Amino acid sequence: MPSRRSHTKSHHGCRQCKARRVKRQITCSFLDTGSEGFPTPPGNATAYDTSTPKSFDYQLSDAEKTRHGPLPTPKTSSPLTTVQDGPGPEKRFDILDLELIQHYSTRTYMTMSSRLASHAVWRDTIFAEALRHDYLLHALMATAALHKATLQLKSSDAYAEYSRIALAHQNVALAGFIPEVSKPNQENGIAIFSVSLLLTIWAFASKRLPEGLNNVKIDFGRGESSPGVTLPLHSPTGDFIEVIMILRGIYAVIRETNTWLQGDIEELLRYPRSEELPPHSQEVEDAFSTLRAAVDDPQLISLWEGDDRQATKTLFLEHIEQLRDVSRCRSVVEWDGHIFSWLIMAPPSFIHCLKASNPFALVLFAHWAAMFRCMDHHWWANGWGYNLVIDVSSMLDPLLARYMDWPRRQVGLVYQGNGGFDGRRLP
Structure with a gap:
């Protein structure tokens, strides 16, 4: 998939692009991007892009409104939007959704785990499952948006926009996930498990992003009671205890979905054998x-x-x-x-x-x-x-x-x- 930067360069004044826009009566976001393009790839730690994503006016499709019901969230949408082309409706992806999917499929999936054997699972197995479960697809796009936010200067408009779009996708993902988590079965077991793992990423990363992303608090209803919490409020340790509870909730989900976690997905459940780990140094x-x-x-x-x-x-x-x-x-x-x-x-x-x-x-x-x-x-x-x-x-x-x-x-x-x-x- 060509980058937005290369498309921008090749579409300034492009008659073909203009003709297509007239025919479909839609706006070509490439012509509005400017010559600066989008974020600098990882590996160039000194270079940041401060441009703002242009296509985040994100609306729920009618199908998703019916499926999820009204959501008390910012403007959000399905990854699919309907446009007219001739006599009948046509489905197309929003350009920003495609950007996030491309980023997840080429970069973010490798950051989920250090194990090379698990990379193909995150890239192929889980993404294929996301094509069957909208809430998992939104969860992957939320994770990609969080990842892209961390590649921007925190003072940039792009940082704020990617953070905002991450929250929008999180809200849609959780709206579909929460009803499913209480009824795991063969159809949704892998999807529930996958979103549960992504919750860990969100819980950790959101402490480093704007306050609006600190809403990832799920009650998994596993009956873990606790005494009065005396840790200082909003301290790193207090925040981390919340992450611990999410992790433990995820473990409860794993136990309930274990029957259906078979095939390639099992690679994510592997633990090292004792002989695969070296002994400690004398200092430790x-x-x-x-x-x-x-x-x-x-x-x-x-x-x-x-x-x-x-x-x-x-x-x-x-x-x-x-x-x-x-x-x-x-x-x-x-x-x-x-x-x-x-x-x-x-x-x-x-x-x-x-x-x-x-x-x-x-x-x-x-x-x-x-x-x-x-x-x-x-x-x-x-x-x-x-x-x-x-x-x-x-x-x-x-x-x-x-x-x-x-x-x-x-x-x-x-x-x-x-x-x-x-x-x-x-x-």
Whole structure:
């Protein structure tokens, strides 16, 4: 598919294009684009395009209005619009929809996972499924729009427009997805599973985009109760707990759709074998030894007070060992996404400790966050690990400072020597 830039150059004053517009009585957006074209491809980190998408006046088709009902959303539309050409109606794609589909099919699909074997699944298997389920197609276009937004200068009009169109596609996708998620079957199992994975991307990426995109909050109704949340509101850690709950909801969806996840899609469910992951370095082993010692530190006895003292200590010791095992994946790029499994598989009791700001749970979480930096090469995850370690450091009592030494060194924080941390990186 030719780029908009090349089409623009070849259509200034193009009689053929003008004749086609007269015949169909439609506007050719190429003639309105200008000579600057659209975004600079990834790989040129110093060059940005600040032009604004021209074709985002996005209206729902009659068919979609009937299917989804009225939506309290910004102006949105189906990827198909009806235009007249001669005696009967003709269907065509909106040019911006085509742009997003092209971007997803050539670039975005490769950013979903580091595993080369999964790229074809995201590009072919899931896209083919999207042709059968409109809400999945909108979800793919929303993800492509989010991706394109991150390639723009944040001060540019194009950044704001791609962010806005991402929200529009999210709204349409969720309107179709939410009724389906409660009734998984052979027909919709793969589509539900795919959108559930994309929700993770949205949840992570939306924290880095305008506030309007922070609406991806789905109650999967799996009965995970929680105590009062004492984490600071709108803190990185508090926001991340919301992402954790989305991840855990997705795991519940996977369990319910597992029967129908067969064939190529199964590649996304693969976990590494133990022999595929290298052992930790001595430095990392020492960090885990320090964590184990913290459980019996007499200065931290107040963390274990109450009737469940021994049960809580046992919970943390078990979770330390699970993190030690899972975190070996950060040494192998194709398995870096496996780092999520530590939180996805965690028992509700540990998640509750995090929500309640249990200091030792936060220390353990900070170790995971430092290891999560292995995902920084993904546009939707970049920066999370660094911000989480800073945030947890600011919440902890100085008594726990020495147990934060390893994670803060991993992200380059400077320790002030007085129990305080700041956000500067080491030179």
